[in-house]
Amino acid sequence: MRQDEDRTYDFPAIEARWQKTWEETNAFRAPDDSDRPKYYALEMYPYPSGRIHMGHVRNYSIGDVIARFKMMRGFNVLHPIGWDALGMPAENAAIKSGIHPQKWTMDNVAHMKAQLKRMGFAYDWSREVNTCLPEYYKWNQWIFLKMHERGLAYRKESWVNWCPACRTVLANEQAAGGACWRCSSGVEQKKMEQWVLKITDYAEELLSGHAQLGKWPEHVLAMQKNWIGRSEGAYLNFEVPSIKKSIRVFTTRLDTIFGATFLVLSPEHPLVDELVRGPREARLRQWVAKTVAAARAKREIGEADKEGIDTGVTAVNPFTGKPVPVWLANYVLMEYGTGAIMAVPAHDGRDFDFAKKYGLPVVEVVVPEGGSPSPRESAAELFEDAGVLVNSGPYIGLTSYEATKKMAAWANGNGFGEPAVTYRLRDWGISRQRYWGTPIPMIHCPACGIVPVPYEDLPVEIPYKAEFTGESGSPLEKIASFVNVACPKCGRPARRETDTMDTFVDSSWYFFRYTSPDTGALPFTRAAADKWLPVDLYIGGVEHAILHLIYSRFFTKLLRDLGLTTLDEPFPHYLAQGMVLKDGTAMSKSKGNVVDPDEMLEHYGADALxxxxxxxxxxxxxxxxxEDGIEGCYRFLGRVWQLYQEIKPLRTEAEAPASFSPDPAAFSRLRKKIHQTIRKVGEDIEMRFHLNTAVSAIMELANAVRKEKDILRGSGDGRVLLGEAMETLILALAPFTPHISEEMWRGMGRESLVLRAPWPKFDPELAREELAVVVVEINGKVRDKFETAHDTSEEAMKTAALDLPRIRQLLEGTTVRKVVVIKGKIVNIVV
RNA sequence: GCCGGGGUGGCGGAAGUGGCAGACGCAAGGGACUUAAAAUCCCUCGCCCCGUGAGGGGCAUGCGGGUUCGAUUCCCGCCCCCGGCACCA
Incomplete structure (x- = not known):
């Protein structure tokens, strides 16, 4: 760690000075009425946990380079920030230390805001959004009521994911893998009534919308696609004569219907109650009760052994007319499809395992082209692909594809089935039994039922006075003044809903709010949204690949359907920023490998960091x-500062000493480097987002200046060029290290801010190497090289290559069989 | 199991389109300055071999094949690592 007295440049003073200047001049304000083309640069807003961490620093530094670069490119850049300020940590802090969640949150916001300012990020703070303020979450409630009107928000009793540690319900997305997304505790299953948003109405569009997301990383789209889980197939009804009802199954393999030797229902299936009646009822009911409980518990951990029981009831296979036994088993999920399947053990590993265990028949009905049925010993040997049908009555000989089509038509025509599409995606449960969230604006009236809070009564504010005991149940339930309310319909005493919303609701539309953060009439104004959206570049951690990014897409489509925007997709370009690691793992408090940005700011300054x-x-x-890496960057900035100190006075000093003569080679080398750097840095930032190579190109320019400066300072032309090189260096650094760049820009005699300076232009002619280096290979191995004009003909290149002394020597005693010449690049001699 | 992404020096990483592999930086070693240290500056730096030296040669982008005058880049087959989903019918 470096000592203060070692500083090669006074970054604390420089950084403070320019941060003050930017603030005083509102340098990053994005006017709504500018003629310049707009650019909306956005990074995921932070949860105000207390302090910023390196993940934030990385995320926001990337975004800041883009925002500042676009400013220099002449865009009217909207670069806002805000706070994802509702959520459980605030409440947990209250339970632990008695600080009110609001105070805790607002104090954290103040602290983190100061940290972000010390990093020098170019945010338009006039558009700051804070989701824990009623003026923000009022609009969560407003949107919720709109959804309720349209039947898109509804109440549902179901098994829900319950985190015992957070003591609240989690959405499926938040309980992926059976672990709480926030605290990693094992998730339990609980049957509860809760509020649900109908995201499944948009399943198809969320999937087809991917076509517009060409600038998203492949793997994020894959994850979303996976999550939505579209599946094409058919519903098929199996008559059950004994109860005069039919069992409906979903299958993607209708072509295997002749091999469907039994049906399997989830123990939670609604027909179970009827099916179990009869002589074995007691045993069956006992099995069902046991399995439901066990399955619920086991699903958290993973795979359970397949267990089942025969109901003794038979259904009729509609294609064969033959009876098939109806079983109940733990491996069929009630949540997916219809909760019942037709089991085809010959072509499905799971059904096969089950059939083997219980001695059920296996009938092979599809074989590979040219193949024939053969007994299979294990699930791994099964033929599970599409093929050609056997043992399938009138469909024998057809391909799976043809058979599926004909069978679907036949089932449809005879009224016992139809083509269908199902999704894995399920509706989004948003009820949370917590205090520090948006109150769901609903009222339970004994007479009128569930009544929405009238729009004019919004917001339903989070009551300030509450008890944070950590006991089960929401603190809101115990606040009489909050709970007791008159029914808006009949005026009689009623109870307010005490569930609050998942905070992912807040973050699903905050990027709209930035465009008109002060409007009180609507969540945002149509004009502002139309002007600024979509977000031109969205940057954030890939951990939000399915949660936040799918909810935001859903909300955008919803807001469009409410007429608030015309936008289909909010983020046409998403840059998934990688994780920050130390010692091979993610930085985290529990691992004790956290590097505090404040400490780095203290020792090296914001620019170096x-x-x-x-x-x-x-x-x-x-x-x-x-740590050594930041040391290196700090040293680099120190060297740039030295260069600046040396070159600055050359501009104003008298004529160059005549005793030196200009060195034309050095002059054109540096001039070329200047133009190449401008091109490379601009392209790396704008086209490829390769910020690391942009930085290395800037370092190369600095190295070149260092190398040539002592020769060039001897002539007037050389001095002018050195000044130009220094200014290029400053401009190129400006998006990355804005403070030191402003300081040097001012020092070079420039009046306006460097962030207002136009990004420099390069001259392609000057950036070009004047001579091409031609590599000469013999049998693909480099043996020599020579320089020549770019437009040297291939014939001349060949002659020149063969004439090189070294090549002539090496070719002695061999026969040249072939010579490959690529203009301006290479001569390969094959012997 | 399925779906995605990766394997390049001691390390982080470069190499838009098949054409000099290792840019830039870190670490390391040597030197200058200094009473000394820090800071700073200069030089060396993929591995192996031959040569006293200047220099020369071979091997190298996870492994094995292929296409090509030429492959880190394209194709086929394996191995390993990371991420996501996981009884989804």
Missing amino acids: RLFILFASPPEKEFAWN
Whole structure:
């Protein structure tokens, strides 16, 4: 760790000075009425947990480079920030230390805001959004009421994911893998009534919308696609004569229907109650009760052994007319499809395992083209692909594809089935039994039922006075003044809903609010949204690939259908930033490997920290922290500062000493480097987002200046060029290290801010190498090289190559069989 | 199991389109300055071999094949690592 007296440049003073200037001049304000083209740069807003961490620093540094670069490119840049300020940590802090969630949150916001300012991020703070303020969450409630009107918000009793540690319900997305997304506790299953948003209405569009997301990382789209889980197939009804009802199944393999030797229902299936009646009822009911409980518990951990029981009832296979036994088993999920399946053990590993265990028949009905049925010993040997049908009555010989089509038509025509599409995606449960969230604006009236809070009564504010005991149940339930309310319909005493909303509701539309943060009439104004959206570049951690990013897409489509926007997709370009690691794992308090940004700011300053975090690794890759790296970037800035100190006075000094003569080679080398750097840095930032290589190109320019400066300072032309090189260096650094860049820009005699300076232009002619280096290979191995004009003909290149002394020597005694010449690049001699 | 993404020096990483592999930085070693240290500056730096030296040669982008005058890049087959989903019918 470096000592203060070692500073090669006074970053504390420089950074403070420019942060003050930016603030005083509202330098980052994005006017709504500018003629310049708009650019909306957005990074995921933070949860105000207390302090910013390196993940934030990385995320926001990447976004800041883009925002500042676009400003220099002449765009009217909207670069806002805000706070995802509702959520459980605030409430947990209240339980632990007695600080009110509001105070805790607002104090954290104040602290983190100061930290972000010390990083020098170019935010338009006039658009700051804070979701824990009633003026924000009022609109969560407003949107919820609109959804309720349209039947998109409804109440549902169901098994829900329950986190015992957080003591609240979780959405499926938040309980992926059976673990709470926030605290990693094992999730339990509980039957509860809760509020649900009908995201499944948009399942198809969320999937087809991917076509518009060409600038998203492949794997994020894959994850979403997976999550939505679209599945094409058919519903098919099996008559059960004994109860005069039919069992409906969903299958994607209608072509295997002749091999459906039994049906399996989930023990939670609604027909179970009827099916179990009869002589074995007691035993069956006991099995069902046991299995439901066990399955609920086991599903958290993973795979359970397949267990089942025969109901003794038979259904009729509608294609064969033959009876098939109806079983109940733990491996069929009530949540997916219809909760019942037709089991085809010959072509499905799970059904096969089950059939083997209980001695059920296996009938092979599909074989590979040219193949024939053969006994299979294990699930791994099964033929599970599409093929050609056998043992399938009138469909024998058809391909799976043809058979599926004909069978679907036949089932449809005879009224016992139809084509269908199902999704894995399920509706979004948003009820949370917590205090520090948006109150769901509903009232339970004994007479009128569930009544929405009238729009004019919004917001339903979170009551300030509450008890935070950590006991089960929401603190809101115990606040009489909150709970007791007159029914808006009949005026009689009623109870207010005490569930609050999942905070992912807040973050599903905050990017709209930034466009008109002060409007009181609607969540946002149509004009502002139309002007600024979509977000041109959205940057954030890939951990939100399915949660936040799918909810936001859903809300955008919903808001569109409410007429508030015309937008289909909010984020056409998403840059998934990689994780910040140390010692091979993610930084986290529990692992004790956290590097505090404040400490780095203290020792190296914001510019060095920003530069390092951008230089060490490309944005989408993981970034491994190491202290020596930031040391190196700090040293680099020190060298730039030295160059600036040396070059600055050359501009104003008298004529260059005549005793030196200009060195034309050095002059054109540096001039070329200047133009190449402008091109490379601009392209790396704008086209490829390769910020690490942009930084290395800037370093190369600095190295070139250092190397040539002592020769060039001897002539007037050389001095002018050195000044130009220094200014290029400053401009190129400006998006990365804005403070030191402003300081040097001012020092070079420039009046306006460097962030207002236009990004420099390069001259392609000057950026071009004047001579091409031609590599000469013999049998693909480099043997020599020579320089020549770019437009040297292939014939001349060949002659020149064969004439090189070294090549002539090496070719002695061999026969040249072939010579491959690529203009301006290579001559490969094959012998 | 399925779906995605990766394997390049001691390390982080470069190499838009098949054409000099290892840019830039870190670490390391040597040197200058210094009473000394820090800071700073200069030089060396993929591995192996031959040569006293200048220099020369071979091997190298996870492994094995293929296409090509030429492959880190394209194709086929394996191995390993990371991420996501996981009884989804």
